[in-house]
Amino acid sequence: MPELPEVETTRRGLQPLIVGRTIQKIVVRETRMRWPFDPAWAALLTGLHIKGIERRAKYLLIELSKGTLLVHLGMSGNLRCVEPGTPLKRHDHLEFELDNGLNLRFHDPRRFGCVLYLTSPPADHPLLTNLGPEPLSVGFTGQHLYERARGRKSAVKTFLMDQQHVVGVGNIYASEALFGAGIRPDRSAGRISLIRYEALAKQVRITLARAIEQGGTTLRDFVGGDGQPGYFQQTLQVYGRAGEPCRQCGNPIQQATIGQRSSYFCPHCQH
DNA sequence: CCCGATTCCTGTAGGC
DNA sequence: TGCCTACAGGAATCGG
Numbered sequence: 001m002p003e004l005p006e007v008e009t010t011r012r013g014l015q016p017l018i019v020g021r022t023i024q025k026i027v028v029r030e031t032r033m034r035w036p037f038d039p040a041w042a043a044l045l046t047g048l049h050i051k052g053i054e055r056r057a058k059y060l061l062i063e064l065s066k067g068t069l070l071v072h073l074g075m076s077g078n079l080r081c082v083e084p085g086t087p088l089k090r091h092d093h094l095e096f097e098l099d100n101g102l103n104l105r106f107h108d109p110r111r112f113g114c115v116l117y118l119t120s121p122p123a124d125h126p127l128l129t130n131l132g133p134e135p136l137s138v139g140f141t142g143q144h145l146y147e148r149a150r151g152r153k154s155a156v157k158t159f160l161m162d163q164q165h166v167v168g169v170g171n172i173y174a175s176e177a178l179f180g181a182g183i184r185p186d187r188s189a190g191r192i193s194l195i196r197y198e199a200l201a202k203q204v205r206i207t208l209a210r211a212i213e214q215g216g217t218t219l220r221d222f223v224g225g226d227g228q229p230g231y232f233q234q235t236l237q238v239y240g241r242a243g244e245p246c247r248q249c250g251n252p253i254q255q256a257t258i259g260q261r262s263s264y265f266c267p268h269c270q271h
Numbered sequence: 272c273c274c275g276a277t278t279c280c281t282g283t284a285g286g287c
Numbered sequence: 288t289g290c291c292t293a294c295a296g297g298a299a300t301c302g303g
Contacts, residue, residue, distance in 0.1 A: 001296060034279075034298085058297080075296045076281080091281085110280045112297060127299095154274065163298075171296065220282085220295095260276070261296070 002073035004058060004135065004168025005211035006222055006230065010079055011055045013225025014104070017081040018050050018062070021098040030093035034074060035114040037094065045069075045096075045117060056122070057131050057167035067119040070127070074112030076220075080105055080227045132166045135204050140166055142198030149189040149197070156192060157185035158259035160204070169204060172217060172239045175264050177203040179238045184270045185263045186256065210235065238264040 002010075026042040049065035060079065062069035071079060081102045089107065094115055096104040106115055122128055132148075133139040148165045149156075159165060160174045169177065178185050180203035183196060192200075216222060216230030219240070223229055237247055242255035246266040256263050 003297090032280095072297080074280090074298090108280095109282065110296085112280065152273080158274090161297090259274095262294085 001075045001170055001172060001219070002058060002077060002216075002222060003170035003173050004055075004208055005173070005214075005232065006216035006224075007055055007058050007060060007073060007168075008212050009216040009224040009230060010073070011053050011060055011225065013228070014060075014079065014081060015053050015225070017100075017102055017225065018098060018104060019052055021050050021100050021102075023048050023050070023064075023096050024099050025097040027095040027097070028093075029095070030091070030111075033093070033108065033111045033114045034072065035116055037115050038117070041117040050098075056128060057134070057163060058170075059128065061122055067117055068122050070114075070116040070118055070122060070125065071106070072113045072127075074108055074110060074114070076110040077106065077108035077113035078221070078223050080107070080223055080225055082227065130164055132162075132164050135166050135168050135201075135208055140201060140205070142194060142201040145201055146192075146194045146197040149192065152189040154189055155186045155258045156183060156189045156200075157261075157263055159189035160200070161259075161261075166204065168208065171261050171263075172219075172236070173204070173207050173211065175239045176237055177207045179265060179270060180207060182270050184267075185265050186258050238266060240264065 023045050026045055028039050028042055031037045031039055050062060052063040054061045060071040081104055084101060084103055091109040092105050092107045094106040118125055149159060152159060157174050157178060160169050181200040183200060211217060211232040214230055214232035215224055217232040218229035219233060238253050241253045241264060243252050246253055246269060249268045251268040253264055254267050
């Protein structure tokens with residue numbers, strides 16, 4: 001499930017392979033996604049130069065000589081460069097043939113992702129407004145979380161996954177960061193102290209940074225921009241470990257549904 | 272405004 | 288072996 005570390009891993013893997021290249025041809029095999037890919041974009045994109053690749057929240061922004069490609073990986077998507085002739089897999093929806101011979105492939109079995117061509121400033125796009133601060137920026141602090149949580153009754157895990165408060169944290173890293181901070185995921189967001197939010201903000205930063213170092217988490221089929229899987233799954237403390245011993249205290253990890261999402265925590269280490 | 276439920280989709284796993 | 292169902296989840300959207 002691509003969260004910030006997987007998207008950042010994709011960005012870093014793609015950067016040396018696609019920046020400076022020109023799009024020579026586009027093959028559209030499937031347009032139905034979270035937001036449809038307009039087939040008319042193929043002609044508009046042909047011949048454009050790739051100036052850079054940035055990330056905002058879980059979105060990739062591929063800056064072109066005219067406009068921007070806005071990519072979201074949904075929950076099963078990946079964007080990678082392959083050598084020409086690499087066998088097609090089911091759900092390889094889009095292909096961008098570059099002037100260095102490589103093909104940039106968008107693959108997304110569940111089609112919760114999207115690829116949109118924007119010709120206005122990306123910051124003005126509705127999908128990018130109302131996003132919270134980047135968790136690895138100085139604007140993200142425990143104080144910020146604490147203030148945003150005032151008066152909120154929803155579970156802190158649900159609060160942490162709301163991209164309006166902080167971006168990039170999804171189901172896996174929310175569980176991991178809450179474990180690191182010793183906070184039960186089902187606690188009401190408005191009833192947690194500033195001190196504890198400071199610990200949580202620190203754990204969010206640490207967890208995401210370590211995951212980026214490991215190339216993200218590959219539970220099923222995530223691969224980065226260069227096609228390599230991630231290794232952070234070996235480091236997971238609680239996610240997916242229901243019934244297994246806590247790595248800190250040995251008691252079994254508990255699974256619970258919070259906000260229609262499965263959550264994992266240690267009842268002994270988290271309060 | 273806030274919050275919980277619903278919705279989109281397909282691959283995989285478990286039960287019988 | 289094969290069929291059926293449940294589950295996985297990012298995030299927009301809707302209803303209360």
